[in-house]
Amino acid sequence: MARIAREVGVSKGTLYNYFPSKAALFSGFIAMGCDQSLKHILDIAPAENQPEETLYRAGRVVMEMMLSPFRQAIHRMVMSEAGQFPELARAFFEAGPQRALNYLSDWLRLESTAGRLVVPDPDFAAEQFFALCQTKLVMRSRLRLIETAEPAEVERVVRGAVSLFLKGYAPSQPVLSS
Amino acid sequence: MARIAREVGVSKGTLYNYFPSKAALFSGFIAMGCDQSLKHILDIAPAENQPEETLYRAGRVVMEMMLSPFRQAIHRMVMSEAGQFPELARAFFEAGPQRALNYLSDWLRLESTAGRLVVPDPDFAAEQFFALCQTKLVMRSRLRLIETAEPAEVERVVRGAVSLFLKGYAPSQPVLSS
Amino acid sequence: MARIAREVGVSKGTLYNYFPSKAALFSGFIAMGCDQSLKHILDIAPAENQPEETLYRAGRVVMEMMLSPFRQAIHRMVMSEAGQFPELARAFFEAGPQRALNYLSDWLRLESTAGRLVVPDPDFAAEQFFALCQTKLVMRSRLRLIETAEPAEVERVVRGAVSLFLKGYAPSQPVLSS
Amino acid sequence: MARIAREVGVSKGTLYNYFPSKAALFSGFIAMGCDQSLKHILDIAPAENQPEETLYRAGRVVMEMMLSPFRQAIHRMVMSEAGQFPELARAFFEAGPQRALNYLSDWLRLESTAGRLVVPDPDFAAEQFFALCQTKLVMRSRLRLIETAEPAEVERVVRGAVSLFLKGYAPSQPVLSS
DNA sequence: GATGAATGAGGGTTCATTCAT
DNA sequence: AATGAATGAACCCTCATTCAT
Numbered sequence: 001m002a003r004i005a006r007e008v009g010v011s012k013g014t015l016y017n018y019f020p021s022k023a024a025l026f027s028g029f030i031a032m033g034c035d036q037s038l039k040h041i042l043d044i045a046p047a048e049n050q051p052e053e054t055l056y057r058a059g060r061v062v063m064e065m066m067l068s069p070f071r072q073a074i075h076r077m078v079m080s081e082a083g084q085f086p087e088l089a090r091a092f093f094e095a096g097p098q099r100a101l102n103y104l105s106d107w108l109r110l111e112s113t114a115g116r117l118v119v120p121d122p123d124f125a126a127e128q129f130f131a132l133c134q135t136k137l138v139m140r141s142r143l144r145l146i147e148t149a150e151p152a153e154v155e156r157v158v159r160g161a162v163s164l165f166l167k168g169y170a171p172s173q174p175v176l177s178s
Numbered sequence: 179m180a181r182i183a184r185e186v187g188v189s190k191g192t193l194y195n196y197f198p199s200k201a202a203l204f205s206g207f208i209a210m211g212c213d214q215s216l217k218h219i220l221d222i223a224p225a226e227n228q229p230e231e232t233l234y235r236a237g238r239v240v241m242e243m244m245l246s247p248f249r250q251a252i253h254r255m256v257m258s259e260a261g262q263f264p265e266l267a268r269a270f271f272e273a274g275p276q277r278a279l280n281y282l283s284d285w286l287r288l289e290s291t292a293g294r295l296v297v298p299d300p301d302f303a304a305e306q307f308f309a310l311c312q313t314k315l316v317m318r319s320r321l322r323l324i325e326t327a328e329p330a331e332v333e334r335v336v337r338g339a340v341s342l343f344l345k346g347y348a349p350s351q352p353v354l355s356s
Numbered sequence: 357m358a359r360i361a362r363e364v365g366v367s368k369g370t371l372y373n374y375f376p377s378k379a380a381l382f383s384g385f386i387a388m389g390c391d392q393s394l395k396h397i398l399d400i401a402p403a404e405n406q407p408e409e410t411l412y413r414a415g416r417v418v419m420e421m422m423l424s425p426f427r428q429a430i431h432r433m434v435m436s437e438a439g440q441f442p443e444l445a446r447a448f449f450e451a452g453p454q455r456a457l458n459y460l461s462d463w464l465r466l467e468s469t470a471g472r473l474v475v476p477d478p479d480f481a482a483e484q485f486f487a488l489c490q491t492k493l494v495m496r497s498r499l500r501l502i503e504t505a506e507p508a509e510v511e512r513v514v515r516g517a518v519s520l521f522l523k524g525y526a527p528s529q530p531v532l533s534s
Numbered sequence: 535m536a537r538i539a540r541e542v543g544v545s546k547g548t549l550y551n552y553f554p555s556k557a558a559l560f561s562g563f564i565a566m567g568c569d570q571s572l573k574h575i576l577d578i579a580p581a582e583n584q585p586e587e588t589l590y591r592a593g594r595v596v597m598e599m600m601l602s603p604f605r606q607a608i609h610r611m612v613m614s615e616a617g618q619f620p621e622l623a624r625a626f627f628e629a630g631p632q633r634a635l636n637y638l639s640d641w642l643r644l645e646s647t648a649g650r651l652v653v654p655d656p657d658f659a660a661e662q663f664f665a666l667c668q669t670k671l672v673m674r675s676r677l678r679l680i681e682t683a684e685p686a687e688v689e690r691v692v693r694g695a696v697s698l699f700l701k702g703y704a705p706s707q708p709v710l711s712s
Numbered sequence: 713g714a715t716g717a718a719t720g721a722g723g724g725t726t727c728a729t730t731c732a733t
Numbered sequence: 734a735a736t737g738a739a740t741g742a743a744c745c746c747t748c749a750t751t752c753a754t
Contacts, residue, residue, distance in 0.1 A: 001724060011740050013727085018738095022724065080258035082322045089321040097317065127314040128338060134312060136305040139275065143267040144260040160306060164346040179749060189715045190750085200749060357728060367736045368729085378728060436614035438678040445677040453673065483670040484694060490668060492661040495631065499623040500616045516662060524698040535745060545719050546746080552717095556745065715754080723747070730740075 001025075026081065027091040030074055051116050051170070052162060055129070058104060059158035062133045065096075067141055067149050075142065101126050108169075117169050125169060132161035179203075201263065208252055209269050229294050229348070230340060233307070236282060237336035240311045243274075245319055245327050253320065279304050286347075295347050303347060310339035357381075379441065386430055387447050407472050407526070408518060411485070414460060415514035418489045421452075423497055423505050431498065457482050464525075473525050481525060488517035535559075560615070561625040564608055585650050585704070586696060589663070592638060593692035596667045599630075601675055601683050609676065635660050642703075651703050659703060666695035 001022055005012045019025035065071050074092065082089040105126035111117040119125045135157045137149045179200055183190045197203035243249050252270065260267040279301070286300035297303045313335045315327045357378055361368045375381035421427055430448065438445040461482035467473040475481045491513045493505045535556055539546045553559035599605050608626065616623040639660035645651040653659045669691045671683045 002722080012725085013741065014739050016725070017740095020725095076258050076260075079254050079320055082254075082320075086322060089323060093318070093321055093323055124314070124334075124338060128310060128342060131309050131311075131313040132306060133309075135309040136302070140271070142257055142260070143271055144264060145267060145271055156302070160302060164306060164342060167346040168342040183716095191715050191752085192713075194750070195713070369731085369736050370734080372729070373734070432613050432616075435676055436610050438610075438676070442678060445679060449674070449677055449679055480670070480690070480694060484666060484698060487665050487667075487669040488662060489665075491665040492658070496627070498613055498616075499627055500620060501623060501627055512658075516658060520662060520698060520702040523702040536743080547720065547748085548718050550746070551719095554746095715752105717751105717753095719749100719751075721748095724745095726744070727742095728740100730738105731736105732738095733736080 023085040023088050026077070026085065026088050030078065030088070030092045031095045051111055052166060054107065055162045055165060056158060058107075059129070059133050059161050060154075062100060062130060063137070063154055063158060065100075066134065066138050067154070071096075072142055097130070101130065104129060115171065118171050119169050125165075129161060129165050132164060133157065135160060201259075204255065204259075205263065205266050205269070208256060208266060209273065229289055230344060232285065233340045233343060234336060236285075237307070237311050237339050238332075240278065240308060241315070241332055241336060243278075244312065244316050245332070250320055275308070279308065282307060293349065296349050297347050303343075307339060307343050310342060311335065313338060379437075382433065382437075383441065383444050383447075386434060386444060387451065407467055408522060410463065411518045411521060412514060414463075415485070415489050415517050416510075418456065418486060419493070419510055419514060421456075422490065422494050423510070427452075428498055453486070457486065460485060471527065474527050475525050481521075485517060485521050488520060489513065491516060557619040557622050560611070560619065560622050564612065564622070564626045565629045585645055586700060588641065589696045589699060590692060592641075593663070593667050593695050594688075596634060596664060597671070597683075597688055597692060599634075600668065600672050601688070605630075606676055631664070635664065638663060649705065652705050653703050659699075663695060663699050666698060667691065669694060 001015060002012055004025070005015045008015070015025070019028060078089050078092045101123070105122040108117060108119045108122035108125055112119040112122060137146070137153060137157055140146045141149060179190055179193060182203070183193045186193070193203070197206065256267050256270045283300040283304035286295060286297045286303055289295040290297040290300060315324070315331060315335055318324045319327055357368055357371060360381070361371045364371070371381070375384065434445050434448045457479070461478040464473060464475045464478035464481055468475040468478060493502070493509060493513055496502045497505055535549060536546055538559070539549045542549070549559070553562060612623050612626045635657070639656040642651060642653045642656035642659055646653040646656060671680070671687060671691055674680045675683060
């Protein structure tokens, strides 16, 4: 808190006038960060697109979030403070990943109803898709083994995720009549 | 350090005779932890099994590792200290995930050659399989949103990973002649 | 000070316009509190009562005062600040206990003159009666060992005080002719 | 704690090596103070004395304790910290007053059995006796209205306490045959 | 080589006080 | 005259590190 106050240019007391505790400050910070990025994710699915196109765009957004230095810094903080400030981890998860997951699983449910996908368990499938988006790059980036992810690599991961996901969840006789 | 000394059964002074600083102790500890863990993963694939069986066992081993409190503690530490101790992160990655990935991709290559799987890029596919094993549980556990993963949930994740992976990488006309 | 300001419904700045420091506010507060409390004690002795009845009512009033959370809070403050603010302690004592003592000793003197009690030193006896009213409960309550005094216990203490006091100060052949 | 450490001439860290918390330090301090003074009170009652003599000596000891600057300082501390550290108040009470009360009530019970006193409720009577010992001087001393109690005054208070107490609890036809 | 008592910088938090508006 | 944002010293406590024994 002392360091934050110093870098912000105020006193510790002032910091505590705005946030009743470190956890609250963190929560606010995280919520803010998440709110901003959720704007991006909320309009990925114009209904007219093919599932493949929508998934691709969702994958791009998710990867961009998971690879952004800002978001990774938050992730690191939350993870190392999760022991002392459990509320923090919860706030982070609910404001970020949880909402993205909900959004994707809602969309999967719709597509499933429309017959464009066959997804028995949309919640689980959404988790799988996001997991696939972590292929290779996310962990390496979090561990700072790579400075920045190559755009071509990102493209490949997303394509790979979409491709594998659709092999599992597309209707078996693909779109004959349409 | 006091607690470590107490649990090891020596004095703090002695600890400092062996490690010049906490960071050094840490570093050694993680390297050691990584070495140990590979023992488990090196014998998952008796060649006679069906790919599904082998993948399932590999998935179980990987998940067990990623969900173990010990390994998660290491992961948290490495991740939050990656900025200050890059060599630590590299050591961790190479000793742990890297070797597991190599092993799996080697096996995928063999299976591909044998025609039991169709895997154009085994390195990438191995990464995908491991990513799928992180579905749902790993992140929640790292953030301490769940205390312990339910065995049934773990089972479901592994089954889901294997199933989706095989839909993508099994030969398209499955096992006609065999 | 923030909390006081909030409960009073003004800003901290305003509080400091009226009181130059917390100690000053404090001092005024206690003086005020002392003034108020005397209202209760001034009309305990309608002259026609038996001494026992009057003592009982005085004991109840005294105990109620000594056990009230408000008065105990003042007592605690005054006691712990007595070193730094001696005038505060004096004001508290003179406005509260002193006046009660005077009142009781005046009454004892009257009763003694009337022959209903035998009290050689009314001042001292008044002190003794008040001391007896502190039996058991007052100290425990000040130390917060008990949250609230049981009404039955209070009753018992007062009865005990009156009883012991009268055994010492009632005429030896009680009220033969009257 | 900082101030204590400074006055003791050690660092704050060292203080915490010896006492795990402020409450613990306080408790130890208080217990120590109480242990010391209890030595004095444990041998007040050679069995052969008249009750009056024993009570007188007990009263002297109790008053000496309650009026000692050291003990009053403790009392003030405990009282003003009782809100934040309730264990403290309990430790103080049990180590000091409680033990004295137990001792006196045990003795009262013995005397009652021996027929030298008539005490229906020895616990309550012990509380009353101690309360009587607070006549006049204790409160004034705690509030620092008097610097030191006059020995003659102390003598008078104890005599008064013993006298009133015995008028209440001595056998009604005093010692005819003995 | 082993010990553990001592250290002191830092942790998060509170709160009486000030001062520009 | 009233405000409340800003302050900074103080609060209790932790812990990596040192050093005389």
